[in-house]
Amino acid sequence: MDEFRSMQVFVSAVQEGSFSAAGRRLGLSPASVSRLIGTLEDRLDTRLLNRTSRALTLTEAGESYFAEATGILQRVAAANERVRSFGGHPKGTLRVHSRIFVGNQFLVPLIPRFLAENPDLTVELMLSNEECDLVDQNVDVDIRVGKLRDSSYVVRKLKESERVVVASNAYLENHGAPRTPEDLANHNCLAYRLNLGQSVWAFQDTAGNRTDVTVRGNFRTDFGPALRGLALDGVGLCLMYEWAVREDIEQGRLNRLFSDYHVSHVGFDNGLYAVFQRSRHDAPKTRRFVDFIANAFR
Incomplete structure (x- = not known):
């Protein structure tokens, strides 16, 4: 269990970019984050992170471990979600990304009703105008306009957007x-x-x-x-x-x-899409959110 927890902390630190941000996400102090990652490095007998006062950077070994650990954590999360679905209601945390304008205009007004209908879910909504990497940013659903270059993701069209x-x-x-x-x-x-x-x-x-x-x-x-x-x-x-x-x-x-x-100004496919990883396609919380948004846009 300690090794799994250390893996979670390490992945969060890389995704968030600092020990303090990872601590806020996980409910830990920066010192606890540092200690757990240090214990992980000692157990593996290799350095995973280069630490400076300004940034964290991955070593070559860290890059390899991060890729493997991210996949493991995602598979565990997906398995947990599938098991929870037998209880009748999606549970856990749903991480959603959208462009700022689309999020403000479309998503924010719908979140209160979605939360009321799904009391066991917590939503983390990230709004930015940067491209979203669903894997690196640990995002469940990206709401975006226009076609997606990476065909490895699952895409569902929600509505036209002229x-x-x-x-x-x-x-x-x-x-x-x-x-x-x-x-x-x-x-x-x-x-x-x-x-x-x-x-x-x-x-x-x-x-x-x-x-x-x-x-x-x-x-x-x-x-x-x-x-x-x-x-x-x-x-x-x-x-x-x-x-x-x-x-x-x-x-x-x-x-x-x-x-x-x-x-x-970017092509003539102006549709609004929900994009998610294939590994999370069957997660109850993902299906529930995408179905909810699609129905709201009809």
């Missing part, structure tokens, strides 16, 4: 409305920062013809509500998820442009 170009009445009164995608060269386009260099908006007409336009503007961000706010203030045009500006369009605060086109 993107639209919008502008305020004030902006259109001052600058006119673009009639074609090429007209955007003469407009201030507020862009989502994707670390891809230039901002390119792709337009696809009803015949399937595609036009890529490099847009320019005086503002870029990785936070969707900031784009919406500046568009409402008449600063420029922006490309947003339709659900994020639906009420603004219905209330006349923003105008949808290019309604005859599908528009995107």
Whole structure:
């Protein structure tokens, strides 16, 4: 049991990046975390971590042990979840990741009802605009928009999520409305920062013809509500998820442009997906959460 506990502590320290963060996650003091990892290294007769005042880094042996230990812990957790399912209710901790905007807009409002319906579950919701590594970050479910590159994961489509170009009445009164995608060269386009260099908006007409336009503007961000706010203030045009500006369009605060086109900046699959590891596909807590979210989006 001590060896298994030491393995848990070691994996948590690597995932969290520090003894103190691992301690908070596990309910241990940093000194206890350090002692357990030291005991593990003594038992294995090898150093697993290089410790400095600023960071923890894995040794070559540590990298090998971390990969094996992570797999073992995940299999144990999956086995425990399957056994618990015979009791009727999912139990344990569910770790969910999402992009900040999607999480704030979609997930946070649903969490209270999910917790009320599943009183034996604890949810850890992580919101960031970084790509999520489900294995390294020990994440059960990643809610994301668009296709996933890594096909080793299980993917379930939750809903469509169309993107639209919008502008305020004030902006259109001052600058006119673009009639074609090429007209955007003469407009201030507020862009989502994707670390891809230039901002390119792709337009696809009803015949399937595609036009890529490099847009320019005086503002870029990785936070969707900031784009919406500046568009409402008449600063420029922006490309947003339709659900994020639906009420603004219905209330006349923003105008949808290019309604005859599908528009995107990362590809034309704008669906909202739940992504999870194959090893956790049958875990009751994972199934319960994904089914709950899918039903809520219908």
